[in-house]
Amino acid sequence: MLNAKKIREDFPILKRKVYGKPLVYLDNAATTQKPMQVIEAISRYYREYNSNVHRAVHKLSQEATEAYESAHEKVSNFIGAKGIQEVAFTKNATESLNLVANSLSRQLSKGDEIILTQMEHHSNMVPWQQAAKRTGARLKYIEIDGNGELKMQQLQSLINKKTKIVAFTHVSNVLGTINPAKEIISAAKDAGAITVMDGAQSVPHMPVNAQKLGCDFLAFSSHKMLGPMGIGVLYGKDELLEKMEPLLYGGDMVSEVSFEDAKWNELPWRLEAGTPDVAGAVGLAAAIDYLLKIGLENIHDHEKLLTKLAIEKLQQIAGLAIYGPEAERAGLASFSINGVHPHDVSALLDAEGIAVRGGHHCAMPLARLLGTFGSTRASFYIYNTAQEMEKLAAAVEKLAARMGKLRK
Numbered sequence: 590m591l592n593a594k595k596i597r598e599d600f601p602i603l604k605r606k607v608y609g610k611p612l613v614y615l616d617n618a619a620t621t622q623k624p625m626q627v628i629e630a631i632s633r634y635y636r637e638y639n640s641n642v643h644r645a646v647h648k649l650s651q652e653a654t655e656a657y658e659s660a661h662e663k664v665s666n667f668i669g670a671k672g673i674q675e676v677a678f679t680k681n682a683t684e685s686l687n688l689v690a691n692s693l694s695r696q697l698s699k700g701d702e703i704i705l706t707q708m709e710h711h712s713n714m715v716p717w718q719q720a721a722k723r724t725g726a727r728l729k730y731i732e733i734d735g736n737g738e739l740k741m742q743q744l745q746s747l748i749n750k751k752t753k754i755v756a757f758t759h760v761s762n763v764l765g766t767i768n769p770a771k772e773i774i775s776a777a778k779d780a781g782a783i784t785v786m787d788g789a790q791s792v793p794h795m796p797v798n799a800q801k802l803g804c805d806f807l808a809f810s811s812h813k814m815l816g817p818m819g820i821g822v823l824y825g826k827d828e829l830l831e832k833m834e835p836l837l838y839g840g841d842m843v844s845e846v847s848f849e850d851a852k853w854n855e856l857p858w859r860l861e862a863g864t865p866d867v868a869g870a871v872g873l874a875a876a877i878d879y880l881l882k883i884g885l886e887n888i889h890d891h892e893k894l895l896t897k898l899a900i901e902k903l904q905q906i907a908g909l910a911i912y913g914p915e916a917e918r919a920g921l922a923s924f925s926i927n928g929v930h931p932h933d934v935s936a937l938l939d940a941e942g943i944a945v946r947g948g949h950h951c952a953m954p955l956a957r958l959l960g961t962f963g964s965t966r967a968s969f970y971i972y973n974t975a976q977e978m979e980k981l982a983a984a985v986e987k988l989a990a991r992m993g994k995l996r997k
């Protein structure tokens with residue numbers, strides 16, 4: 590296990606109390622907390638070299654440009670891209686996925702097929718629904734089984750010559766399922782389809798190498814990996830990004846403009862119109878440095894242990910349903926207490942200082958499929974401890990017992 594106690598010293602917010610109780614922050618799938626190293630990097634940018642990037646020769650602008658471009662470099666190395674031409678900064682994973690869906694929809698026509706999974710976050714479902722509506726393409730879904738895993742045997746029968754896009758989440762933000770990305774990508778490739786991987790819940794938590802996996806596109810958000818909100822990443826194979834129509838037009842994304850027309854700048858700048866979030870990029874780079882120092886394998890192992898501990902304890906509580914696979918899974922546990930609305934569960938845990946999230950987690954179709962009006966999700970990260978898992982289980986047990994008595 591990681592030395593979470595030591596790690597916590599870097600996170601000022603974790604020293605805070607809520608309602609007089611120590612904060613137990615278990616809402617990491619929604620967003621993670623930020624270490625001093627990230628806060629300091631952002632603050633230093635504004636204190637010492639805040640300036641707009643590109644096209645200026647003054648010192649501050651040079652420094653800001655260097656920091657901004659080296660953040661691309663850092664991300665490129667972090668996810669195993671070929672180079673910065675394959676890494677475009679966006680606002681978040683949602684914007685990255687919209688950018689891809691919007692752009693790829695120009696290549697779709699009536700009768701083409703897009704394959705998704707039943708466990709997609711709305712961000713990797715709604716953009717494709719809209720693309721299908723615009724083009725007459727058809728959506729097909731890989732179903733999930735009772736264990737919360739994809740029915741992989743369906744994939745071969747779903748994929749055919751009409752399949753143009755296979756878009757899937759690497760890790761489910763509700764079930765914690767780690768999908769067999771390599772297998773999905775290889776099946777899609779055999780059919781000549783483009784693959785889009787939603788890495789919002791995997792890139793922050795485990796080693797993800799885009800080139801090794803072979804995905805065509807990969808989307809994720811900085812704020813779920815210790816970095817600031819407001820910046821996300823779209824990785825794309827350069828030969829595909831070359832062909833991609835930008836979503837936004839304007840400054841910085843052009844190389845030449847006449848009164849009549851414009852030529853696009855080189856990658857990735859042509860996909861980053863307007864003044865970018867330089868402070869965000871600086872913060873993201875600092876977050877990556879922090880994560881690399883700990884090691885992504887170690888992070889994954891730490892979360893596996895925490896999840897095992899949490900689930901073992903939660904399983905002992907009567908009236909509790911836990912969702913997702915039994916075995917290999919990511920660092921979260923979603924559960925329902927018989928007949929209690931997840932918002933009530935979250936509010937009652939909040940009163941104990943425990944921050945979890947209740948609801949459909951932006952995966953409404955999945956919640957319906959599970960036959961629930963949502964779940965309560967506890968999600969873990971590098972600074973969470975075994976003791977916090979015990980606190981969570983004890984609080985849930987108390988709550989379940991109270992609810993049980995009320996029902997009698």
Ligand SMILES: Cc1ncc(COP(=O)(O)O)c(C=O)c1O
Nearest residue numbers: 681682683710712762787789810
């Ligand atoms: C699996 C998954 N995809 C996409 C997103 C969207 O991320 P963002 O809101 O940062 O764009 C989330 C956020 O919870 C997620 O869990």
